[in-house]
Amino acid sequence: MPEQLNTRVEACFEQAEAFFKRTFKRPVVSFQLRGQKAGVAHLHENLLRFNPQLYRENIEDFLRQTVPHEVAHLIAHQLFGDRIQPHGEEWQLIMRGVYELPPNRCHTYAIKRRSVTRYIYRCPCPDSDFAFSAQRHSMVRQGRRYLCRRCRSTLEFSGEMRVE
Structure with a gap:
């Protein structure tokens, strides 16, 4: 797994800890995601999965936007629990307030569709x-x-x- 991605995940957690003045449990990070999604946060497993192909093709934006997007899901879950919407106001607060990023729900990476x-x-x-x-x-x-x-x-x- 690329060291840059792990470093960015850790930096996002440290940023959230400084903002909220508390610690957060670190997730397991996996590069086992395929298809159209760039990343997925599994809240109850405290697991982040990232798409290696989309990462390779979009490294800069992936590190800047996708990693904080997925980390924000875990932070929101640890702060506010199960009863929040995935891209609701709590998640948006973290994206804007902590990471100073637009709370975009979806990526715009080019997806190569496989032939069928x-x-x-x-x-x-x-x-x-x-x-x-x-x-x-x-x-x-x-x-x-x-x-x-x-x-x-x-x-x-x-x-x-x-x-x-």
């Missing part, structure tokens, strides 16, 4: 292409049947696939 294969199914209706996911295609191969909503015929695999 679609399996084309048809019925007797004209222009009837139904793109099935791999999971749905597998269900058909296991005996499941899907019907066209118009003609009520069983959808049949055309043998065609496309990558999206």
Whole structure:
């Protein structure tokens, strides 16, 4: 795990401790997050998970904005308990007051979407292409049947696939 990220997490906690004049329990920090989220705070486990790919592609903003965003969730939970909204006024107070950052709910990092294969199914209706996911295609191969909503015929695999 990048040392810069751990250092930034610690700095965010120290900043919050100076602001609130109390100590906060340090979390476990993990780099085991994939997909579209840059970071996730697991409040009850006191765990921060970060996306290594988005970190590598956006290091500066990630350290400046994403790390404090997730730390603020843990701080808000330790201060105010379970009954607060994830991006509610308590969290916003920490983002603005402690970290002097805008309380943005979502990142704006470019996400590379992975390609997916679609399996084309048809019925007797004209222009009837139904793109099935791999999971749905597998269900058909296991005996499941899907019907066209118009003609009520069983959808049949055309043998065609496309990558999206």
